Amino acid sequence: MTEGLHPNLQPMFDAVLERNRGETEFHQAVYEVMLSLTPIAGQRDAYAQWSILKRICEPERQIIFRVPWVDDQGRVEINRGYRVEFNSALGPYKGGLRFHPSVNLSIIKFLGFEQTFKNSLTGMPIGGGKGGSDFDPKGRSDLEIMRFCQSFMTELYRHIGEYTDVPAGDIGVGGRELGYLFGQYKRITNRWESGVLTGKGLTWGGSQVRTEATGYGTVFFARDMLAEVGESFEDRRVVVSGAGNVAIYAVEKVHQLGGRVIAVSDSSGYVVDEAGIDLELLKDVKEVRRERLSAYAAQRTSARLVTDGSIWDVPCDVALPCATQNELPESGAKALLANGVRLVAEGANMPCTPEAIAIFQGARVLYAPGKASNAGGVATSALEMQQNASRDSWGFEETEAKLEEIMGEIHRTCVDTAEQYGSPGDYVVGANLAGYIKVADAMVAQGVI
Numbered sequence: 001m002t003e004g005l006h007p008n009l010q011p012m013f014d015a016v017l018e019r020n021r022g023e024t025e026f027h028q029a030v031y032e033v034m035l036s037l038t039p040i041a042g043q044r045d046a047y048a049q050w051s052i053l054k055r056i057c058e059p060e061r062q063i064i065f066r067v068p069w070v071d072d073q074g075r076v077e078i079n080r081g082y083r084v085e086f087n088s089a090l091g092p093y094k095g096g097l098r099f100h101p102s103v104n105l106s107i108i109k110f111l112g113f114e115q116t117f118k119n120s121l122t123g124m125p126i127g128g129g130k131g132g133s134d135f136d137p138k139g140r141s142d143l144e145i146m147r148f149c150q151s152f153m154t155e156l157y158r159h160i161g162e163y164t165d166v167p168a169g170d171i172g173v174g175g176r177e178l179g180y181l182f183g184q185y186k187r188i189t190n191r192w193e194s195g196v197l198t199g200k201g202l203t204w205g206g207s208q209v210r211t212e213a214t215g216y217g218t219v220f221f222a223r224d225m226l227a228e229v230g231e232s233f234e235d236r237r238v239v240v241s242g243a244g245n246v247a248i249y250a251v252e253k254v255h256q257l258g259g260r261v262i263a264v265s266d267s268s269g270y271v272v273d274e275a276g277i278d279l280e281l282l283k284d285v286k287e288v289r290r291e292r293l294s295a296y297a298a299q300r301t302s303a304r305l306v307t308d309g310s311i312w313d314v315p316c317d318v319a320l321p322c323a324t325q326n327e328l329p330e331s332g333a334k335a336l337l338a339n340g341v342r343l344v345a346e347g348a349n350m351p352c353t354p355e356a357i358a359i360f361q362g363a364r365v366l367y368a369p370g371k372a373s374n375a376g377g378v379a380t381s382a383l384e385m386q387q388n389a390s391r392d393s394w395g396f397e398e399t400e401a402k403l404e405e406i407m408g409e410i411h412r413t414c415v416d417t418a419e420q421y422g423s424p425g426d427y428v429v430g431a432n433l434a435g436y437i438k439v440a441d442a443m444v445a446q447g448v449i
């Protein structure tokens with residue numbers, strides 16, 4: 001994973017490998033950004049030189065803590081909590097919390113690194129951070145989830161704040177968990193500090209459209225990519241991986257725009273539904289009942305459940321990976337290509353491996369990296385912070401219009417930046433360079449801190 005790096009950047013990447021041994025996801029995220037810095041690696045010393053890049057690859061602060069809690073049988077359980085405050089050049093640290101058994105420092109660091117450039121692209125005043133725990137919410141009762149969240153916040157509260165660090169949701173952390181987390185923060189601090197977390201409920205400081213924002217934003221971005229080449233979602237066959245927050249609202253927006261989603265997945269397999277995914281049933285199974293996709297297939301005659309294959313084998317025009325990192329490897333990219341895929345836009349963070357990305361780009365498939373296409377979630381979080389700061393709340397349509405406008409601006413920034421640096425149509429170069437330059441400029445202005 002070092003091919004193609006500019007000779008000026010190679011030693012910097014080697015130093016990141018050396019300094020962060022074994023953190024493969026973090027290496028991958030850094031590699032992808034460094035690869036895109038080629039056009040400035042020889043010219044813009046202030047950015048590419050060790051001083052900025054070295055600092056940008058080193059989180060400002062990394063917090064790891066014990067999370068003790070008691071399960072329903074009265075047993076003491078121990079999990080590990082993380083918050084990596086990556087970069088505050090543009091604003092308070094901002095980024096989600098992930099609860100999943102696979103969580104480790106490498107995963108939280110890659111997510112915090114990506115978040116820094118994503119947040120820069122949104123145009124909002126937010127820095128980058130990420131956190132979470134190796135806690136597995138699957139099969140846990142509401143009371144166990146509450147006790148875990150309360151214990152997690154009992155340590156986290158001292159590190160966060162409206163002007164310091166503002167967490168939100170990610171895998172395994174949605175409205176229920178954010179409620180328990182906010183309640184405990186409020187109790188410990190005795191402050192109604194609504195701007196300390198985003199993704200809150202609508203009656204207690206949340207924003208309209210935050211739930212829908214990542215999925216909707218990804219589809220707005222993909223629509224703009226198609227429009228750039230004179231195409232649209234109308235009658236397109238679409239495959240969306242995942243069946244969580246991002247995936248569900250990506251499906252909803254694709255259907256609103258005239259496309260047809262014919263497959264979704266979860267950790268137990270995928271369903272193919274040629275009649276088009278039934279959104280109400282999907283929401284009921286995954287959001288309300290918190291069941292597996294087998295429950296969807298059982299209730300729908302047009303659907304079949306596949307538990308031993310890859311969702312990327314399902315022929316489609318548009319693929320939206322919305323589950324997790326590295327879920328779309330080289331084999332998936334080859335299968336999509338063989339079936340004539342036209343566009344791939346990432347709803348998840350780093351779902352495509354570098355090998356898969358190279359295949360899409362080599363075949364001139366339209367491809368958008370997550371830090372551009374999934375930025376709608378955090379952008380709407382920043383809108384939630386704006387509403388909290390002004391003690392205001394906006395309507396659904398007004399907020400969705402703002403999201404659509406922000407995604408349009410990110411798209412335009414990517415296209416223009418790619419063109420400016422000699423790689424027209426390359427959304428990876430456009431997103432990484434535009435995101436990086438803004439953060440680097442702010443860091444130069446603020447001195448060596």
Ligand code: NDP
Nearest residue numbers: 170171172214242243244245246266267323324348349377
């Ligand atoms: P959810 O927990 O709501 O949903 C995640 C979905 O992906 C679930 O269907 C889950 O399956 C599936 N999944 C997760 N991990 C795996 C795995 N290792 N193997 C197979 N399937 C898996 O999370 P979100 O929808 O919020 O997040 C999805 C992705 O989008 C993540 O990469 C996240 O970082 C990214 N993202 C999220 C944003 C947000 O606002 N929430 C914003 C921007 C990016 P199951 O149902 O079986 O658990």
Ligand code: 2IT
Nearest residue numbers: 095096168170377378381
């Ligand atoms: O990856 C992401 O952008 C998120 N999980 C959303 C972060 C946020 O602060 O809204």
